[in-house]
Amino acid sequence: MSSVKSSPSLQGASGLAGALLGPITHTLHEVGGLVLFLKLILKTALTTRGNTPAILEQVLSICSRSLATVVFAGTFVGAIIVLQFNAVLLVYDAQIFLGGLNTSAIVREIGPLMITFILAGKIGAFTAAELGTMRVTEQIDAVECLGTNPVQYLVLPRFIGIVISSLILLALGIMISMLGSTFVATFLCGMNPLQYMSTITRFVGVWTLFCGAAKSLVYGLIVGGVACQKGYTARGGARGVGTAVTQAALYMSLFVILANYITSNSLNWIHDFLGAALGWVDG
Amino acid sequence: MSIRFESLSKSFGPKTVLKNVSFEVSTGEILFILGKSGMGKSVTLKHIVGVMKPDEGRVFVDGDDVTQLDDNGLADVRRKCGMVFQHPALLDSLNVYQNVSFGLRTPQYTRSLPRPLTEEEIRTKVTETLRLVNLGTDIFDRYPPEISYGMQKRVSLARTLAPGPTYLLFDEPTTGLDPITTNAVNDLIFELSRKLKVTSVVVSHDMQCALKIADRVLVLDQAGILALQTVPEIKRSREPLIRDFLAETLALLPPEERAELEAHS
Ligand SMILES: Nc1ncnc2c1ncn2[C@@H]1O[C@H](COP(=O)(O)OP(=O)(O)O)[C@@H](O)[C@H]1O
Numbered sequence: 388m389s390s391v392k393s394s395p396s397l398q399g400a401s402g403l404a405g406a407l408l409g410p411i412t413h414t415l416h417e418v419g420g421l422v423l424f425l426k427l428i429l430k431t432a433l434t435t436r437g438n439t440p441a442i443l444e445q446v447l448s449i450c451s452r453s454l455a456t457v458v459f460a461g462t463f464v465g466a467i468i469v470l471q472f473n474a475v476l477l478v479y480d481a482q483i484f485l486g487g488l489n490t491s492a493i494v495r496e497i498g499p500l501m502i503t504f505i506l507a508g509k510i511g512a513f514t515a516a517e518l519g520t521m522r523v524t525e526q527i528d529a530v531e532c533l534g535t536n537p538v539q540y541l542v543l544p545r546f547i548g549i550v551i552s553s554l555i556l557l558a559l560g561i562m563i564s565m566l567g568s569t570f571v572a573t574f575l576c577g578m579n580p581l582q583y584m585s586t587i588t589r590f591v592g593v594w595t596l597f598c599g600a601a602k603s604l605v606y607g608l609i610v611g612g613v614a615c616q617k618g619y620t621a622r623g624g625a626r627g628v629g630t631a632v633t634q635a636a637l638y639m640s641l642f643v644i645l646a647n648y649i650t651s652n653s654l655n656w657i658h659d660f661l662g663a664a665l666g667w668v669d670g
Numbered sequence: 671m672s673i674r675f676e677s678l679s680k681s682f683g684p685k686t687v688l689k690n691v692s693f694e695v696s697t698g699e700i701l702f703i704l705g706k707s708g709m710g711k712s713v714t715l716k717h718i719v720g721v722m723k724p725d726e727g728r729v730f731v732d733g734d735d736v737t738q739l740d741d742n743g744l745a746d747v748r749r750k751c752g753m754v755f756q757h758p759a760l761l762d763s764l765n766v767y768q769n770v771s772f773g774l775r776t777p778q779y780t781r782s783l784p785r786p787l788t789e790e791e792i793r794t795k796v797t798e799t800l801r802l803v804n805l806g807t808d809i810f811d812r813y814p815p816e817i818s819y820g821m822q823k824r825v826s827l828a829r830t831l832a833p834g835p836t837y838l839l840f841d842e843p844t845t846g847l848d849p850i851t852t853n854a855v856n857d858l859i860f861e862l863s864r865k866l867k868v869t870s871v872v873v874s875h876d877m878q879c880a881l882k883i884a885d886r887v888l889v890l891d892q893a894g895i896l897a898l899q900t901v902p903e904i905k906r907s908r909e910p911l912i913r914d915f916l917a918e919t920l921a922l923l924p925p926e927e928r929a930e931l932e933a934h935s
């Protein structure tokens with residue numbers, strides 16, 4: 388405590404600064420922890436033998452567990468966005484663009500986010516709890532003592548499984564929500580399905596698909612990384628596992644939203660750069 | 671040639687768990703580490719196999735400084751030092767057979783052999799070690815969640831014994847076991863050390879069993895060593911904490927031993 392007597396308003400201000408800075412430094416600390424853990428995963432991936440069967444098993448298990456939810460959510464998300472866009476486009480007499488706008492929004496933004504939040508809620512939380520339990524019941528120590536690298540054996544397959552699955556589920560989710568959107572556009576917005584689909588290719592090209600895939604990849608890395616890190620570093624019994632899962636849930640969502648902002652900006656910048664430098668234009 | 675701690679200190683955040691701890695385990699002996707819960711007994715064991723690193727100080731296993739070893743050196747230490755964890759720590763995704771044979775398939779073990787074991791040899795070894803802990807081949811295909819806690823602990827013990835370690839580190843091997851299994855496990859620790867000349871470090875809070883099979887007892891308290899004494903010395907100790915531990919066992923002792931203990935208090 389400083390010996391200088393500060394006025395109440397100053398104290399209030401420093402309290403406010405503390406209240407604002409606390410979460411920021413805390414978040415930066417968490418980002419640092421995640422980056423270090425991703426570095427460990429990368430190092431392990433590069434220096435040890437891959438375990439393809441274990442990865443495939445994870446991908447299969449993750450996809451089959453999330454399939455129903457992705458289909459369900461995908462259908463309705465597509466449907467909702469169509470209705471919202473339709474209302475606005477009708478005002479400007481531009482309903483013809485509904486298919487293009489809607490698909491572009493789904494591929495660039497809503498699809499990746501939707502898949503990620505499903506993965507985070509279902510698989511991320513599960514993975515954090517599973518690895519956390521392994522940590523607090525000393526399974527991870529046991530594996531290490533018996534001569535197996537626990538990051539290679541337990542973490543890598545789960546991490547890679549989540550990343551690959553998020554790409555697969557994205558592709559699936561997008562197709563499902565396109566179907567859902569077409570259905571709603573046809574039956575609720577009174578459009579001819581062919582008319583609806585006619586503008587899709589004007590808005591959605593290779594670049595848009597690339598953006599969707601790039602975002603899903605980044606989000607998948609975040610979900611897999613945070614879930615594995617929180618689980619792997621859990622400690623302190625059942626309570627510790629609970630904390631690990633809660634923290635995983637919080638930071639997965641937080642980091643994905645931050646990453647969304649950063650990737651959107653970077654992708655736009657790259658697109659402009661490519662356009663200016665190479666004259667490349669693509670939706 | 672044995673296990674030696676040299677001025678080892680370890681803190682977690684503000685909490686000092688071990689401070690300047692030094693001791694040596696002699697070859698072939700059974701050393702019991704006693705202490706209240708949270709006193710750093712498990713932490714002590716984990717330093718021997720290098721799954722925890724000290725803030726200061728060193729740990730030697732057969733003259734090698736565990737804190738400085740590279741991956742290969744560490745693998746050698748871990749092959750020599752079998753650790754039986756407090757939890758059964760079996761992998762739920764593997765059945766009993768796969769769990770017990772886990773350590774027989776890793777390079778840490780196989781590189782000390784002229785060639786990796788055949789499946790036949792692994793099977794024989796697994797069967798033999800399970801027999802040591804009074805389990806039969808009928809549970810090979812069971813998964814850990816399907817068998818009782820006591821069985822899990824014995825399977826876990828078998829998993830550690832299978833690669834034939836020369837040092838055995840037990841973290842509360844009998845906690846949570848019924849009295850009959852407890853006796854069997856204690857007898858097993860005793861036999862392994864007497865017949866196979868295995869050196870054992872046993873973390874426990876079971877004074878009765880310490881009195882029965884230990885050569886020496888190390889008592890941890892307040893981040894340091896309160897006592898490191900032979901069993902007869904422990905029995906005569908005037909330390910209040912040790913007397914408390916002894917008092918708990920009094921009722922369980924045969925009358926003549928009880929009289930001997932009570933004479934010192
Ligand atoms: N990985 C860890 N991180 C933080 N604190 C730990 C860790 N491991 C152990 N501790 C703390 O160290 C102390 C000693 O733990 P431990 O050795 O497990 O006690 P015990 O003597 O009961 O085996 C406890 O207070 C525990 O909370």
Ligand SMILES: [Mg+2]
Nearest residue numbers: 711712756841
């Ligand atoms: Mg313990």
